[in-house]
Amino acid sequence: MFETFYPQLIGFCTGALLLTSALMVWRHSLLASIRLLALQGVALAALVAVIGIAEGESELVLVSLLILSVKGVGLPWVLAHQSKASIKQIQESPRLNPTAALLAVTLLTILSYVVVSRVFGLGDSETGHAAPIGLAMVLIGFLLLISRRRARSQLIGFLLLDNGIATIAFLTSGGVPILLEFAVSLDVLLVVLILHVFAGRMRTKFGGTAVDQLRELHD
Amino acid sequence: MTGIGAGLLLQLGLGALAVTSALLAAPSLRSRAGGILCTLIAVTGFVTGLDALLGATGGLLIPIALPMDPLLLAPDRLGGLFMLVVSGVGILVSLYSMSSTRGPDASRTAWVAMPVFLVGMQLVPAATDSVSFLLAWEIMTLGSTVLLLADHASRATVASAGIWYSAMSQLSFFFILAGFAVLAAASGGTSFTNLQAIEPGSWAANVAFVLFLLGFGGKAELVPLHVWVPRVLPEAPSHVSAAMSGAMVKIGVYGGLLVCVRLLPDGPAWWGIAIMLVGGASALYGILQASVSSDLKVLLAYSTTENMGLVFLGLGASMLLRGYDATAAADAALVAALLLAVSHAAFKSTLFLGAGAIIHATGERNLDRLGGLGARMPVTAAAFGIASLGAAAIPITSGFVAEWMLLQSLIHGGRQGGAVVSVAASVAMPLAVAVIALTAGLALLTFVKAYGIAFLARPRSAPAADAREVPPLMQLSLALGALSVLALGLLPGPIAALVANTVSSNPTAAVQSVGLGGVSLPGIGAVLDPIMLVVLSALVAIPVVVSIVVSARRHPHRTVDLPWGGGGSRARPRMQYTATSYAEPLVRVFDDVLKPSRDVQVTHVAESRYLVEKVRVEQHVSDVIETRLYRPVLNLFQRYGIVVRHVANGSIHRYLSYSFVALLIVLIVVSL
Structure with a gap:
């Protein structure tokens, strides 16, 4: 029963990952981006759970719970931890217009399919076929990093990049040992906390978090 | 774990302890605690180095996750010798800095950097693979850079010196890294055992040799990579200059030896000639600049370039001679180069510490404003005097033995059994002898000037007139330095025999200890026994001294006032020779090289x-x-x-x- 659904489940989860990534590039509101990030975390956790059940590894199910709690709930909560009213007002004015950005996303996705199939080969398994999605997420995350002006939107790009790396790891090698996964998740959480505090300090000190204005070095 | 491994581990532990204590200790205790811990680090290094020099094996293996050979710190005999030298200087410097540091020199940052610098210097000769070598090299460079910058807030020249130093040391590091990369690519491994497998004549070896010469030459202050020296050594706190010139520069020499003796022995003839050229040019240029300098620390800095030039001259000569199978002379030249490095560590660190004592007492390092310190600072004067004798290569000091041995090997090396070994050698050796002769003469002038102007005659400024002897710990360190200069000079035989063990396959054929600690070069047929020389001179001198004393007793001293002083009775300090006027003839003679600018x-x-x-x-x-x-x-x-x-x-x-x-x-x- 499960075997028949397995390829479709993998396809569904990775599709959700790609779709959320593309939507993150498209939407300009910070709150929307955070919600998309939470959704992506849930999709990633679901993907890991599906792989875990298919391969009969209970450890992976544990990992999926960890991912759900950190990437699906924890990180978005940290990012959105501010009055909803003020965060709703934050609108990003990106350096790329939406049409161009979506076009770039398309090109990056195609590129990652080409690269993975030419360099590594797609393999026979369903997970192997979906592997380019991970690379596409990394590249899209990078695109977000360079096209967003605000520090917090850039943080979202960074998290997308991290999700992409995790996706590649799970799709190609069935994930990393749980201890390592735990450590990496905590690391990311810590980085986000620090950057979040940092962005807050930037706002109080300079009145904004537009990174463009931080060109001059000061002693 | 072997003794060496335990020693290295203990050093690392003590280093970590010293860093912690520098961070946590109260400002009043910082210098004392830091000084004691740094002395302990250096003593541990001294014992470990001695152990390795005497032939003990073993080391410290550091496993790493990266896909390359593991990091192994296991000094061989040569590494042991350099650990010994570096830690010997470390002991002097640590003792000295305990009471010499004040103000920014005793800051938390400076005391954190000091143990890092010392441990880094110890680890370089202990490394047996290129990765740990480079790692230790960078630790050493980092520590010294921070120490140099201790006083950057109050003096702008320090910041400029810091930039020069960082740029030049990174340039050196780049060349060394590139050299190791070329060798590693050709041999397929990073450990020295792998790198040794490379054919010395191959193009990879040739490229690596040039890169290493540039890299280690920069650290060893060779011309034309010496430009950081006259800026950095004078601007650093004196104990740091002593450690840099006495110890860190030796690590550059060690690098040269590592390449030419251990990794790529028996290279083509042009390697030896290139090293001789660079060494000879450095020796001449360094001593010329030193002889006309009137800033005491600049003078000492340039004299370091001269000495390192001579060391490399010896190394190059030995490579050239070995290429023509003149093994005995080649070994003697190499041992001479090593002895010169060892003795330079002793006398130059003492000289820099002495200069530091002068600055401590007067705040002046311009010789033109010093004078008359001999009576006011007797211990400093005696130590500086003995070290100056060493630097000028006068008998019974360490410098003399080394230069004597170098000259012997150069003079006799060109011929073997009456036949000329090669045209290249018979041209290069006499030229090298001429270079050493000129260098020795100029060095004598330079140090007569340094000692005479600073310590003799009458004070040329008020601070010099008010000078007081430095605190006891600084005196102790100066006295230890001076004693080591004398010990190396009086007992060259056992030391040379030990040193020969590090580089020669047949050490007894090259160098032997004879008589009362004298040294003999069997392959060349030359013998030097300084203690016998002293005894003989004493036998000649004692009757003369006794007769003078007896006659002085018989005719009591009369004080006589000059009836007509001819101006001499009213001579003022300003009428004395200054350092600048003393060097004036030299400036005239070497006008074309030095290009001085003069404004009257x-x-x-x-x-x-x-x-x-x-x-x-x-x-x-x-x-x-x-x-x-x-x-x-x-x-x-x-x-x-x-x-x-x-x-x-x-x-x-x-x-x-x-x-x-x-x-x-x-x-x-x-x-x-």
Whole structure:
């Protein structure tokens, strides 16, 4: 029963990952981006759970719970931890217009399919076929990093990049040992906390978090 | 775990403890605690180095996750010798700095950097693979850079020296890294055992040799990579200059030996000739600049370039001679080079510490404003005097033994059994002898000037007149330094035999200990026994001294006032020779090389232009290599830098875009 659904489940989860990534590039509101990030975390956790059940590894199910709690709930909560009213007002004015950005996303996705199939080969398994999605997420995350002006939107790009790396790891090698996964998740959480505090300090000190204005070095 | 491994581990532990104590200790205790811990580090290194020098094996294996040979710290005999030298200087410097540091020199940062510097220097000779070598090298460089910058807030010259030093040490590091990379690529491993497998005549070995010569030559202050020396050594706190010149520079020499003796022995003849050329040029240029300098620490800094030049001259000569199978002479030259490095560590660190004592007492390092310190600072004067004798290579000191041995090997090396070994050697050896002769003469002048102007005659300024002897710990360290200079000079035999063990396959054929600690070179047929010399001279001198004393007793001393002083009775300190006037003939003779700029301003009395009110002379000797070679290159870089500023304008988005585009290009290229 499960075997028949397995390829479709993998396809569904990775599709959700790609779709959320593309939507993150498209939407300009910070709150929307955070919600998309939470959704992506849930999709990633679901993907890991599906792989875990298919391969009969209970450890992976544990990992999926960890991912759900950190990437699906924890990180978005940290990012959105501010009055909803003020965060709703934050609108990003990106350096790329939406049409161009979506076009770039398309090109990056195609590129990652080409690269993975030419360099590594797609393999026979369903997970192997979906592997380019991970690379596409990394590249899209990078695109977000360079096209967003605000520090917090850039943080979202960074998290997308991290999700992409995790996706590649799970799709190609069935994930990393749980201890390592735990450590990496905590690391990311810590980085986000620090950057979040940092962005807050930037706002109080300079009145904004537009990174463009931080060109001059000061002693 | 072997003794050496335990020693190295103990050093690392003590280093960590010293760093912690520097961070946590109260300012009043910091110098004392730091000094004691640094002394312990150096003593541990001394014992470990001695152990390795005497032939003990073993070491410290550091496993790493990266896919390369594991990091192994296991000094061989040669490494042990250099650990010994470095830690010996470390002991002197640590004892000295315990009471010499004050103000910014005793800051938390400086005391954190000190143990890092000391441990880094110890680990370089202990490394047996290129990765741990480079790692230790960088630790050493980092520590010394921070120490140099201790006083940067109050003096602008320190900051400029720091920039020069960082740039030059990173340049050195780059060359060394590239050298190791070339060898590692050709041999397929990073450990020295793997690198040794490379054929010395191959192109990889030749390229690596040039890179290493540039890299280690920069650290060993060889011309034309010495430009940091006259800026950095004078500006660093004196105990740091002593550690840099006495110990860190030796690590550059160790690097040279590592390449030429251990990794790529029996290289082509042009390697030896190239090293001799560089060494000879450094020796001459260094001592010329030193002889005309009137800043005490600049003088000592340039004299370091001279000594390292001689060391490399010896190394080059030994390589050349070995290529023509003149093994005995080659070994003697190599041992001479090593002895010179050892003795330089002893006398130059003592000299720098002595200069530090002078600065401590007077705040002056300009010789033209010193004088008369001999009576006011007797211990410093005695130690500085003995070390000066060593630097000028006068008998019964360490410098003499080394230069004597070098000259013996050069003079006798060109011929073997009456036949000329090769045309190249028979041309190079006499030239090298001439270089050493000129160097020795100029060194004598230089140190007569340094000692005579600073310690003899009458004070030339108020601070010099008010000088007081330095605290006891500094005196102890100076006395230890001076004693080591004498010990190395009086007992050269056992020391030379030990040193010969480190580099020669058949040490007893090259160097033997004879008589009362004397040294003999069986392959050449020369013998030197300093203690016998002293005894003989004493036998001659004692009757003379006794007769003088007896006659002085018989005729009591009479005080006589000059009936007519001829101006001599009213001589003022300003009428004495100064360092500048003493070196004036030299400046004239070597005018073409030194290119001094001189400015004479004569002010006439208002009433008559035949009467002169005052004459002001200003003379400035700049470093020709810096102005002719480095300035144009630096200007070029500056112009390029202005252009590049548009590319790197400080926008984080732009930098991120660069890496994104680079990533995309890589992906596209690999998928093509």
